[in-house]
Amino acid sequence: MPREVRERHMLDAAVAAFARHGYQAASMDEIAEAAGVSKPLVYLYLKSKEELFMACVRREVGALVAAVRAGTRERGAPADQQLWNGLTAFFAHTAARPDGVTVLHRARTQGEPFAREVAAMRVEVATLVTSLLGQAARDAGCDSALAEREVSGLAHALVGAAESLAEWSNTQARTAPSSAPSARETAATLMNFCWSGLHNLLNGERWVPTSRVH
Secondary structure: OOHHHHHHHHHHHHHHHHHHHOOOOOOHHHHHHHHOOOHHHHHHHHOOHHHHHHHHHHHHHHHHHHHHHHHOOOOOOOHHHHHHHHHHHHHHHHHHOHHHHHHHHHHHHHOOOHHHHHHHHHHHHHHHHHHHHHHHHHHOOOOHHHHHHHHHHHHHHHHHHHHHHHHHHHHHHHHOHHHOOOHHHHHHHHHHHHHHHHHHHHOOOOOOOOOOOO
16 A cells, blocks of 8 residues: 555544544554554654644645635636635535544643644635625725625634634534525525624624713
8 A cells, every 4th residue: 555545544544533532542552453554653643743733734724825825716707706616615615524623622722832833724714705805895986994804704703703603504414404504504504604704894894882871
């Protein structure tokens, strides 16, 4: 078996084990058995449990970013269409790889250097979303202050909401599969939540408190 194929099997088994048990409790024996290799071979290829987990994190980060970028590659499409395409691609990917989503969630709470990899991914995706929202602001004739002051914050909020919604959707798929939303339905939920409000903002309609709290 070619090395790259054997290594892919190891990473597949490791992602499943880390998602099921967490980093600390995952067993290298279980990973080796699931991959159909010996434990010494896992160590030969990936050196240590820490390096194995990092390889899993980097693979899942790369796959998720690639899915989002592929979804937003439609040249000349309006910003909302590109955002819709990107969200649909994101939720289709996270639905197809729920263990990968769980591994990235665990990496965020595992500390350095794993959290740094996930943070870099979030920055990359948020930068892409910022670009789309900034284009929407410019298309709507908004002044540059809006794009500079608020669009980046809105993009980071949207990325965080997408991550949370993906975890919720995958939980629904596990616990109530008959009522679990599709990737398009989940993307539509987030578009309805964010784009309607953004549309009002771009048209100069801002939220103000209905009454003051004393």
